[in-house]
Amino acid sequence: EAKRLGLNKVQCFTSNLQTQLEKHLHVEKGLRRALEASQFELLLQPKWSLADCKVIGFEALLRWRSENDGLISPQDFIPVAEKTGLIVPVGEWVLRQTLAYLERWNELGLCQYGIAVNVSPLQLKSGQFVDMLQHLLQEMGIAGEGLEVEITEETLLDGYEEDPRVQRDLSRIRELGVKIAIDDFGTGYSSLRYLRQFPADIVKIDKSFVSADQEDLVEPEICRAVVTMAESLGMEVIAEGIETQQQRQQLMDLGCRVGQGYLVSPPVSFDEATRLLLVPAPDKT
Numbered sequence: 001e002a003k004r005l006g007l008n009k010v011q012c013f014t015s016n017l018q019t020q021l022e023k024h025l026h027v028e029k030g031l032r033r034a035l036e037a038s039q040f041e042l043l044l045q046p047k048w049s050l051a052d053c054k055v056i057g058f059e060a061l062l063r064w065r066s067e068n069d070g071l072i073s074p075q076d077f078i079p080v081a082e083k084t085g086l087i088v089p090v091g092e093w094v095l096r097q098t099l100a101y102l103e104r105w106n107e108l109g110l111c112q113y114g115i116a117v118n119v120s121p122l123q124l125k126s127g128q129f130v131d132m133l134q135h136l137l138q139e140m141g142i143a144g145e146g147l148e149v150e151i152t153e154e155t156l157l158d159g160y161e162e163d164p165r166v167q168r169d170l171s172r173i174r175e176l177g178v179k180i181a182i183d184d185f186g187t188g189y190s191s192l193r194y195l196r197q198f199p200a201d202i203v204k205i206d207k208s209f210v211s212a213d214q215e216d217l218v219e220p221e222i223c224r225a226v227v228t229m230a231e232s233l234g235m236e237v238i239a240e241g242i243e244t245q246q247q248r249q250q251l252m253d254l255g256c257r258v259g260q261g262y263l264v265s266p267p268v269s270f271d272e273a274t275r276l277l278l279v280p281a282p283d284k285t
């Protein structure tokens with residue numbers, strides 16, 4: 001009986017692997033097609049001042065509109081893009097699109113609004129990212145100051161100490177005038193002590209500390225500690241995932257000044273984002 005159960009387990013395990021592999025291949029094929037057939041869309045989510053909910057900038061968030069599977073979330077395809085190396089062309093597409101948005105805003109006189117792009121660990125480790133960034137800024141004639149790069153805390157912890165290239169890349173990014181934000185701060189095994197070590201301009205408090213199925217902040221003490229530490233290091237703080245007025249108020253009381261989240265806006269299309277800048281939304285405070 002035990003043997004039979006054991007065997008079942010193995011069969012279950014291998015068939016699991018089989019489906020995972022099939023899914024992986026399916027996604028990989030789809031991603032290649034998506035790049036050729038322009039099935040990606042880059043949405044923009046506003047970042048806003050907590051005091052008055054006025055939009056001060058954006059984060060670019062990628063979507064894949066697949067013919068067969070509908071809208072696919074980055075969490076479902078970025079890992080495959082990383083494993084297959086497709087993250088490099090996908091990341092280049094994201095960067096080009098972001099710079100095209102900034103160019104359009106420059107033409108409309110909206111040059112004070114910046115956009116943050118997410119950069120995955122493997123993109124950085126490919127060693128080509130900073131060259132590409134520098135090249136594209138030059139080619140499109142855009143100042144680095146309009147751009148931010150979001151790198152997760154995990155990526156930084158993972159590569160920073162062992163890999164001198166990561167440190168060099170981060171300094172080069174900043175030399176281009178591009179700001180660096182530490183994304184999802186608090187989710188890794190980091191301690192606040194690490195903040196001092198990273199050459200970053202902005203810290204983003206992960207949404208798991210801000211919102212869950214409750215109206216109040218999930219972890220007010222952690223939020224307070226991050227705000228205090230970042231402040232003393234001269235870094236800006238952005239709280240992600242603000243969904244309620246209570247959370248907004250509590251974060252303000254802790255000294256946090258900038259937020260992002262469904263309370264003000266989900267990620268929206270470029271046209272919608274531009275409309276938000278040209279025709280400010282009704283007061284939500």
Ligand code: C2E
Nearest residue numbers: 061062073074075094118119120241242243260261262263
């Ligand atoms: P992230 O950079 O931490 O982005 C924040 C995520 O929280 C986004 O999910 C956003 O839609 C979601 N969000 C925003 N406001 C709220 C809120 O009030 N409540 C809740 N519950 N969620 C909120 P999304 O767009 O699905 O992206 C997931 C992750 O995928 C991102 O996390 C980022 O790590 C990655 N990603 C997205 N776009 C790109 C990209 O262009 N390149 C790379 N390498 N990664 C990307």
Ligand code: MG
Nearest residue numbers: 059118150183
């Ligand atoms: Mg991000």
Ligand code: MG
Nearest residue numbers: 183184206240
């Ligand atoms: Mg985040």
Ligand code: MG
Nearest residue numbers: 152183184206
């Ligand atoms: Mg995240």
